[in-house]
Amino acid sequence: MTQRIHDYLERTAHEAPCLVMDLERVRDNYQAFAHAMPDTRVFYAIKANPAPAILELLAELSSCFDAASVAEIRMALAAGATPDRISYSNTIKRERDIATAFDLGVRQFAFDCDAELEKIARVAPGSRVVCRLLCDGEGADWPLSKKFGCAPAMAGRLMRRAHELGLEAHGLAFHVGSQQPNPGMWDGALATCADLFRQLGEQGIEMKMVNLGGGFPARYLRDVPQVEMYGQAITGSLKRHFGNRIPQTIIEPGRGLVGDAGVIRSEIVLISKKDDDDPVRWVYLDIGKFGGLAETIDEAIRYPIRTDHDGEELAPVVLAGPTCDSVDVMYEKEPYLLPVSIEIGETVTIESTGAYTATYASNGFNGFDPLRCVCI
Numbered sequence: 306m307t308q309r310i311h312d313y314l315e316r317t318a319h320e321a322p323c324l325v326m327d328l329e330r331v332r333d334n335y336q337a338f339a340h341a342m343p344d345t346r347v348f349y350a351i352k353a354n355p356a357p358a359i360l361e362l363l364a365e366l367s368s369c370f371d372a373a374s375v376a377e378i379r380m381a382l383a384a385g386a387t388p389d390r391i392s393y394s395n396t397i398k399r400e401r402d403i404a405t406a407f408d409l410g411v412r413q414f415a416f417d418c419d420a421e422l423e424k425i426a427r428v429a430p431g432s433r434v435v436c437r438l439l440c441d442g443e444g445a446d447w448p449l450s451k452k453f454g455c456a457p458a459m460a461g462r463l464m465r466r467a468h469e470l471g472l473e474a475h476g477l478a479f480h481v482g483s484q485q486p487n488p489g490m491w492d493g494a495l496a497t498c499a500d501l502f503r504q505l506g507e508q509g510i511e512m513k514m515v516n517l518g519g520g521f522p523a524r525y526l527r528d529v530p531q532v533e534m535y536g537q538a539i540t541g542s543l544k545r546h547f548g549n550r551i552p553q554t555i556i557e558p559g560r561g562l563v564g565d566a567g568v569i570r571s572e573i574v575l576i577s578k579k580d581d582d583d584p585v586r587w588v589y590l591d592i593g594k595f596g597g598l599a600e601t602i603d604e605a606i607r608y609p610i611r612t613d614h615d616g617e618e619l620a621p622v623v624l625a626g627p628t629c630d631s632v633d634v635m636y637e638k639e640p641y642l643l644p645v646s647i648e649i650g651e652t653v654t655i656e657s658t659g660a661y662t663a664t665y666a667s668n669g670f671n672g673f674d675p676l677r678c679v680c681i
């Protein structure tokens with residue numbers, strides 16, 4: 306937790322769970338990316354945390370933006386970004402939304418199939434298109450699976466088709482899976498990209514750009530490599546596969562930019578046991594899967610949790626949320642260790658919760674308000 310968040314929490318009483326974002330940390334993270342990958346433009350993945358203050362800060366730092374919807378495009382514009390700094394990188398778009406984005410001035414679109422390419426050609430003529438490649442997300446804590454992308458040979462065919470349709474066959478994209486702890490994971494995808502750049506080049510189609518996606522991790526319970534390691538590994542792969550013809554590159558960090566800039570404060574509502582001699586306690590917080598901690602699905606993301614009793618004796622607990630829904634259990638298969646002395650009514654802080662929390666919260670399920678986000 307940053308000192309600024311600590312001081313803010315000291316000053317304010319706990320009413321309901323609240324996410325506090327330290328904008329200074331977001332700024333530091335942005336600069337760390339810019340420094341580690343100086344030849345790469347940053348397109349912030351808005352969906353990770355669309356708080357206006359974050360978008361305004363990043364727009365001021367001259368970041369670009371990766372939008373998943375027209376609403377996100379409007380948010381980036383409202384924050385001060387010009388449309389040439391926005392990429393509509395969702396591969397699943399309604400045709401009328403593509404048309405609206407085009408009217409708003411957006412000229413860069415991602416796609417991964419014929420039908421989507423045809424939509425773009427119809428309502429966003431002459432735009433730059435970026436074909437997303439399948440990438441299995443191996444090793445990532447939150448893999449993006451087969452939902453996005455197409456096979457390399459199909460991507461080659463689609464880019465020729467884009468060219469025929471009068472679109473600008475701008476480049477290729479991939480995403481190595483979110484929370485990707487292995488900086489080497491970009492290498493295989495970059496080898497594929499370089500092959501496709503060569504093949505299409507021989508056919509007179511000169512692609513210009515590779516979108517390296519997101520995947521840069523936040524630090525949760527386990528250590529992760531620094532962003533410099535990712536920069537070095539990716540630069541090495543670009544040189545190895547593209548030689549002296551390195552294309553323009555962009556990255557679309559979400560989690561890596563805002564994850565560790567946020568802390569949620571929560572209250573312990575109940576501590577109980579399921580049998581008198583059961584050694585495992587159940588600890589129920591006032592936030593759970595529906596309140597913003599959706600990435601605890603399958604116990605994928607394990608957040609660090611701090612209490613007023615850190616350093617004291619630990620015991621395993623099952624950690625659950627406050628709703629009347631049995632899936633609202635966060636850590637059970639691998640119980641969580643919390644101090645034996647924690648008590649009902651005390652507050653805890655859940656760290657590194659700046660990404661994929663506030664907008665993942667339900668809209669009033671069980672009467673609980675969506676998670677509030679405060680930027681300081």
Ligand SMILES: *Cc1c(COP(=O)(O)O)cnc(C)c1O
Pocket residue numbers: 350352353371394395480482483484518519520521557558559560561660
């Ligand atoms: C979600 C998403 C990102 C951000 O991924 P992180 O792992 O949070 O950095 C980047 N690009 C696209 C297309 C996405 O959908």
